[in-house]
Amino acid sequence: MTRISATRCVRIVDLALISVGLLSFVLVAAVSIKAADSSPQLRLDTSKAGPRAVEPLTERAIARDYRNAWNAMDQALESNSPGSIDGVLTGEARQELRQRVAGQQKAGLRQVSTAQVHQVNAVFYAPEGDVIELHDTLTCQMQIFDGDKLILTEQATRHYVVLMTPTADHWVVRQLQETQQF
Numbered sequence: 001m002t003r004i005s006a007t008r009c010v011r012i013v014d015l016a017l018i019s020v021g022l023l024s025f026v027l028v029a030a031v032s033i034k035a036a037d038s039s040p041q042l043r044l045d046t047s048k049a050g051p052r053a054v055e056p057l058t059e060r061a062i063a064r065d066y067r068n069a070w071n072a073m074d075q076a077l078e079s080n081s082p083g084s085i086d087g088v089l090t091g092e093a094r095q096e097l098r099q100r101v102a103g104q105q106k107a108g109l110r111q112v113s114t115a116q117v118h119q120v121n122a123v124f125y126a127p128e129g130d131v132i133e134l135h136d137t138l139t140c141q142m143q144i145f146d147g148d149k150l151i152l153t154e155q156a157t158r159h160y161v162v163l164m165t166p167t168a169d170h171w172v173v174r175q176l177q178e179t180q181q182f
Helices: 006-038 056-079 091-107
Strands: 041-045 109-125 132-146 149-166 171-179
Touching: 041 056, 056 091, 056 109, 056 132, 056 149, 056 171, 091 109, 091 171
Parallel strands: 041 109
Antiparallel strands: 109 132, 132 149, 149 171
């Protein structure tokens, strides 16, 4: 029988703990990367907005809230439940998405969008700071499901004219109108 010294035993245990720690870190990082990949990528350019310049803090808030709105819209279309859009969409945009979800429910369909990239340009920012107009060029992969059966996959490019307005603590999408081009 081989004897292992107490010092060597401690080293083996230390190496095992370090290995478990590194494995845990790699797994957490992999899950984080996957979660980040499922969130829409957004590039916002406010340099040509006018007549008022967009302040850096406002720019970050608009980008955050617009990304949150797309996350909520994607969730609503994938789950056929419009509850996730409350607080991020209002007015016409909210009503149109509710109607789209109801249509999907009636037809037994659902939509899943992945690999989203939004190239967003601010084109108008009101002097009072109460509305901003964005032009969004979206590229993504869209999948349509009938129940659990995939019936269509398409690489899509869509263009949207977006109006956002501020609330007490965030920005909401008021209008989201698809257009052929800018």
